[in-house]
Amino acid sequence: MKHWAIWLPLALFGVLFAVFATGLIAPADRTIASQMIGKPLPQFDLPQAVPDRPALARTNFTDGKPKLLNVFASWCVPCIAEAPYLQQLADAGVEINGVAIRDRSPDVQQFLARNGNPYARIGADDVSKIQFDLGSSGVPETFVIDGQGMIRYQHIGDIRPEHVPMILQKLKEAQ
Amino acid sequence: MIRGLILMVLAMLAAPLAAQDSLPPAPYAYKQLDDPAQEKTAQDLMMTLRCLTCQSQSIADSDAPMAGDMRHQVRTRIAEGEDPEAIRAWLIERYGDWVSYQPQVTAMTWPLFAAPIVLLLFAALIARKRFGRARATGDKS
Amino acid sequence: MIAEIALAMLWLAAALAVLQLVLGSYALTVRGAEFLPAVRPIAVVQGVLVAIAFALLIVLFLRTDLSVKLVAANSHSLKPIIYKVAGAWGNHEGSMLLWVTVMGMAGGFVALLERRLNERTMVATLAGQAFVSLGFYAFMLFSSNPFERLNPAPAEGNGLNPLLQDPGLAFHPPTLYIGYVGLSIAFSFAIGALITRDVGPAFARAMRPWVMGAWIFLTLGITAGSWWAYYELGWGGWWFWDPVENASLMPWLAATALLHSVSVLATRNALKAWTVMLAVVAFSMSMVGTFLVRSGILTSVHAFAVDPERGSFILALLAIYIGGALALFGLRASTVTEGARFHLFSREGALVMNNVLLVGVLGIVLMGTLYPLVTEAFDTKVSVGPPYFNPVSAIFVFPMLIIMAAGPLMRWRSDNGRKLSSLMAVPALAAAVALALVVVFAGDIGILPLLGLVFAAGLAIASVLPLWKRNLRRTPAHIYGMVIAHLGIAVALAGMASESAFNTEKLVASEFGQSHTVGPWTIELQGVKPIAGANWTALEARLVARYGDSNVQTVLNPQSRMFASPPTATNEAALLTRWNGQLYAVLGEEGDDGRWQLRLWWKPFVPLIWYGGLMIGLGGILALVGRTSRDRRRKDEPEFEPTAAPAPDPAVAGGKEALA
Incomplete structure (x- = not known):
């Protein structure tokens, strides 16, 4: 065998080692980010989830004012944790539209009665269709939508106090 | 390996346990299409789409509710006559290449497809060199 | 204390x-x-x-x-x-x-x-x-x-x-493990022989039983693992090219190649450096597998934290042992003396080609498994799954099957091909018949399953041909071992191909008393009742199955179990095995309307996958026992294969050894 070929296995192992080491040093980010940022919100028209809030459709996002689209559910524990901070955002004048995923109306009403209701509108999605439209892979997630119906930002997981100013900033940028 | 198995197993279980929603599964999550040909098309596609919440299973073999919802999407769209590759593209547009177990040929993934060719060429090269020369020297002696 | x-x-x-x-x-x-x-x-x-x-x-x-x-x-x-x-x-x-x-x-x-x-x-x-x-x-x-x-x-x-x-899983991991770690002995033999510059038939004969032993455990461990995944996870899948599965396959591929090259070295004193290399690679793959699984860099689930400390430790061990061994190989391989010469068209040549193809598959599996990690470094997420691995590995596997069919029928050193071509006509005919049968009766089943069935038929016939015109009672055990193991590959391949070609699936929401058909079966849901086990409770369905027009009723009891500690739900599928396939039933949830979800599959010939795996393992055991007792009987004589009267072909006398 040629001399260089003898060292080939060691060289290949070197590559393997480098791959492993990078994998360890910079562990992969396991969240599946939406690829829809910067693209227009797809068409949707969801039925009303609770009696005291109107239903939600794409047309509600094209009045020129940036809004939040929050995907939540009564069965989702982190959604309880983020409720106060969504309320903070609502108190700061942000319009938040919610979509209740795979949920029953009485359960949603109970959830809102217990944890507060920061939503201007709430749509009901029984088959997670809106999540596939948005490129969302879990609950809760919050999207910043600008006044023309463009998706500008995706927040994965519950909103914590430190995220509130950042989200307000994103809304401002979406003006 | 044992730990690996445990991780794998827990991974598969984690999703259904984490999401305790109360709604029944989406209509086509556990229901087949009436047309067997369409169902087969849907099934073949579902085997190659990755479950979003369980992460190491296809949607064709996961009990996670979101995998069920995704099966519903696939079956409904197939029933409406949509092309399976269009459905794949629709999901890739939203979740990136990650969602498909079938890697697309891109600037990033071409080595995956070049690898078998390179390996075969390399093997052929070695064989030719060794045995080709072997025959030549053999003839001389 | x-x-x-x-x-x-x-x-x-x-x-x-x-x-x-x-x-x-x-x-x-x-x-x-x-x-x-x-x-x-x-x-x-x-x-x-x-x-x-x-x-x-x-x-x-x-x-x-x-x-x-x-x-x-x-x-x-x-x-x-x-x-x-x-x-x-x-x-x-x-x-x-x-x-x-x-x-x-x-x-x-x-x-x-x-x-x-x-x-x-x-x-x-x-x-x-x-x-x-x-x-x-x-x-x-x-x-x-x-x-x-x-x-x-x-x-x-x-x-x-x-x-x-689960009884199967209690013993599957240690079996696999003994196989992995057993390869360490081959690794150490390789290091030892490189240090003392003593690579030869004695070294190969010393190493062979250990390689075979480890390989048998690996084969049985993988077979058991696949069986476990098949019935315990409740979806009837038996292989998904999951990183963890691949981690167990890679050492097996390397060990399979090693097993064959070590025999060439023991018998013919050829393939010296290549055998040493494979011994190093085989155990390296065990360590790589351990690293992949324990560092968590590939098992991608949020709930289970990566353990970078453990990962770093194992990575350091990889660097020391694999890096060290390959460096030693680089330094010493050129001093390993040249082995015996042979022609490409010979049994050694066939073994070498299959070794190369096996290593090719290994390369593909390794690359496909790690590729998502590579793209991750460039902020791109990709998934590599069955739609990649199946066709790409097929590129290597199908040629390998042909060589596997022909190799054992060839002479050592050089074969003139005359006897081979007449012998190979039989398996070729079998493959053609299989092709005709499938095309006529099954129609379009997809190219890979079709090739799988055709090759399985050909290989099944070809693998018993080495016994042709032999005195069966005087044929040594290791020949039977080889025949059974190769036949096992054909059997497993037939099972795999049938599984993807002929499955029928039925998903239903069933009332009590309602009947459903899946394949040739009619299945009635008669009831669901709670039962309790040692540390679990379960809902158990009573399904009554009838085959075709037969009046014989068989009861199936799929369960959905709840374990208390830790709280977990599992599905216990109910299986009904017939000579021509397996009925697979899973009990799902109860819907709002009181109907029960049932998942029913009829999987023709699917058990062949695991019967094949068992045959491969059994063949290995026979070969191990046969070889060991043979080696013990005649310690110092050089080995000669009874079939391998070397052809005095002057053309190859100066042939150079491949890959060494």
């Missing part, structure tokens, strides 16, 4: 491993030759000590000694006994102890049994084995101590993951 004694045993064993390494290395120098005889006993005692430590861990689990952290975290007093025992290795620390136990015991057995090898090579091998063991001793003693105490002891343990509470 037991835990402390066990820990002391472990430290002692580690100390002996240091001694084995130091003394062994010194004994190889000119001045240290007098110490050569001391190394074997040390290896034996080290093996005994570590085995005692492992036995004591099992005792701790049997007694559910909750003051030991590992027991508290993984066991429960109410668990059935076999799962208490299985709990000992069903976790990181315990499985690492199993790892060093297998290494230590393998070293001990080699020291006790192997008498043919040059003593210096033997001592170098044992020193190498100790060197590798030491890394894992250190890993365990400094970062994964299985005997750590917990103070105060909890009142009850956490239990073992319910999915693992």
